[in-house]
Amino acid sequence: MFYDFLIYALVGGIGVALVAGPLGAFVVWRRMSYFGDSLAHSALLGVAIGIFFEINLNIAIIICCLLLAILLVAMQKQHFIATDTLLGIMAHSSLSLGLVTISFIEDARIDLMAFLFGDLLAILPEDLLWILLGGVLVLSLLYYYWPQMIAMTINEELAAVEGVPVAKMRLLLMLMIALVIAVAMKIVGVLLITSLLIIPAASARPLSRSPEKMALLASLLGCAAVVMGLLASFEFDTPAGPSVVVAAMVIFMSIYLWPRKVAH
Amino acid sequence: MNTDIVRLEQVNISFSGKKVVHNVSFNLHTDCITTLIGPNGAGKTTLVKTVLGLIKPDTGKVWLKDDLVIGYVPQKLHIDSTFPLTVQRFLQISRKLPSSAIADAVASVSISHLLQSSIHGLSGGEMQRLLLARALLRNPQLLVLDEPVQGVDINGQVELYQLISDIRKQRGCGVLMISHDLHLVMSATDHVICMNQHICCSGHPEKITSDPSYIDLFGAASAKTMALYAHHHNHDHNLHGDVLPGDPAVAAASHQHTPECKH
Numbered sequence: 089m090f091y092d093f094l095i096y097a098l099v100g101g102i103g104v105a106l107v108a109g110p111l112g113a114f115v116v117w118r119r120m121s122y123f124g125d126s127l128a129h130s131a132l133l134g135v136a137i138g139i140f141f142e143i144n145l146n147i148a149i150i151i152c153c154l155l156l157a158i159l160l161v162a163m164q165k166q167h168f169i170a171t172d173t174l175l176g177i178m179a180h181s182s183l184s185l186g187l188v189t190i191s192f193i194e195d196a197r198i199d200l201m202a203f204l205f206g207d208l209l210a211i212l213p214e215d216l217l218w219i220l221l222g223g224v225l226v227l228s229l230l231y232y233y234w235p236q237m238i239a240m241t242i243n244e245e246l247a248a249v250e251g252v253p254v255a256k257m258r259l260l261l262m263l264m265i266a267l268v269i270a271v272a273m274k275i276v277g278v279l280l281i282t283s284l285l286i287i288p289a290a291s292a293r294p295l296s297r298s299p300e301k302m303a304l305l306a307s308l309l310g311c312a313a314v315v316m317g318l319l320a321s322f323e324f325d326t327p328a329g330p331s332v333v334v335a336a337m338v339i340f341m342s343i344y345l346w347p348r349k350v351a352h
Numbered sequence: 353m354n355t356d357i358v359r360l361e362q363v364n365i366s367f368s369g370k371k372v373v374h375n376v377s378f379n380l381h382t383d384c385i386t387t388l389i390g391p392n393g394a395g396k397t398t399l400v401k402t403v404l405g406l407i408k409p410d411t412g413k414v415w416l417k418d419d420l421v422i423g424y425v426p427q428k429l430h431i432d433s434t435f436p437l438t439v440q441r442f443l444q445i446s447r448k449l450p451s452s453a454i455a456d457a458v459a460s461v462s463i464s465h466l467l468q469s470s471i472h473g474l475s476g477g478e479m480q481r482l483l484l485a486r487a488l489l490r491n492p493q494l495l496v497l498d499e500p501v502q503g504v505d506i507n508g509q510v511e512l513y514q515l516i517s518d519i520r521k522q523r524g525c526g527v528l529m530i531s532h533d534l535h536l537v538m539s540a541t542d543h544v545i546c547m548n549q550h551i552c553c554s555g556h557p558e559k560i561t562s563d564p565s566y567i568d569l570f571g572a573a574s575a576k577t578m579a580l581y582a583h584h585h586n587h588d589h590n591l592h593g594d595v596l597p598g599d600p601a602v603a604a605a606s607h608q609h610t611p612e613c614k615h
Binding site: 293 | 405406424426429432435436441446447
């Protein structure tokens with residue numbers, strides 16, 4: 089009947105989509121999509137370092153993403169370069185550094201395409217465990233800190249006056265995004281990861297009147313995109329990661345083109 | 353009995369070497385409305401943020417009463433249009449509140465009819481009222497307002513200042529606000545601090561509140577308003593805002609405030 093790899097892919101993809109929903113909403117609200125992109129690029133550096141030092145790849149990617157998130161937060165304190173410039177420098181430097189490092193590894197049989205565009209169908213039970221652990225951790229943190237995160241997103245100064253530790257919350261949000269990106273890299277790859285964060289959240293926006301509904305809906309739409317994309321990939325023998333993104337795009341287009349009363 | 357809730361002593365703040373606040377000291381009390389006035393770049397907002405704890409002074413002391421609850425109404429609140437939010441939800445972002453408290457708060461600023469509306473469709477005046485309601489829901493001992501009437505039409509401004517004045521009367525809280533509109537703020541303030549990096553002068557505004565037609569008149573004619581506050585300057589400023597040396601009496605006599613006045 090169903091093949092194991094397809095089950096794994098579905099479970100892994102849905103797991104990532106569930107977490108990516110609310111986090112993606114924050115990425116959209118706080119205009120952080122370029123941040124997601126930069127971290128994703130740095131994930132490739134993590135892959136290279138992992139192979140080079142023969143560490144577990146998942147751990148190497150997670151550590152690399154977390155470190156870059158911290159570095160970025162630290163560097164945002166200076167005022168000579170704007171954040172988007174900084175992100176551009178970091179994204180392409182870490183990507184290039186990763187590619188250069190990989191070239192040093194002798195007879196490494198690295199499927200670069202799998203890292204760049206994801207290899208959802210090669211997902212292993214071990215990867216599922218990482219997705220599960222990362223997902224549960226991020227969702228619990230989000231649930232616990234939700235009111236403070238929302239207050240910070242509306243207005244940082246107002247939140248600070250009302251007692252929200254804004255700097256800590258900002259760092260926590262970045263670390264959570266870094267973690268999800270690291271874990272989700274297997275699913276859609278370095279180049280497409282941000283789409284899994286922002287497309288479902290953007291699709292949920294016109295249908296939502298509260299931040300909670302938007303976050304939840306983003307999760308559900310993300311799951312729908314994963315299922316649709318994977319089934320299409322299986323049916324038409326198309327690459328899995330890009331198929332998921334195309335499915336997300338189709339959902340996005342149909343929501344935005346659907347005639348409806350304008351909601352705010 | 354008015355008690356001190358905030359004391360600033362010899363506060364100095366500079367940004368990248370440029371002095372923004374110079375040796376400023378003042379106290380805020382309960383049941384007292386203090387208004388900061390001054391030109392752009394005078395350091396008013398910086399000073400308010402210091403009171404709020406958002407900016408740490410380079411030197412000097414900022415003392416707040418223990419467990420002082422501050423309600424803050426920022427100058428402008430831009431909420432990204434990607435963020436879905438109703439008025440009701442906005443009022444209980446940081447904590448769940450009983451719906452009776454919410455109803456009271458919106459009623460006290462006359463925006464009850466907007467409770468279910470999206471926050472993105474509000475006018476400038478409605479937004480300011482909403483921010484005020486949100487600040488009041490914290491039962492503040494100190495209400496801080498940074499140009500509360502910005503982007504509000506002239507009638508709305510009069511109403512807002514009246515509202516702030518009423519709130520002070522009902523609750524006996526301290527109020528610190530920044531304003532450009534001297535003529536309108538007069539009726540609703542007990543103490544005026546005029547600053548341009550340093551405190552130029554401070555004191556009670558003239559008692560003009562008894563005649564409401566006065567406010568109407570000056571509301572319509574927005575110019576020629578600067579004489580309303582009795583300035584007692586003993587110094588003069590050049591274009592950079594630095595204090596000019598010279599005979600204080602001569603300087604005071606030569607200083608005529610006009611709408612073009614850079615002071």
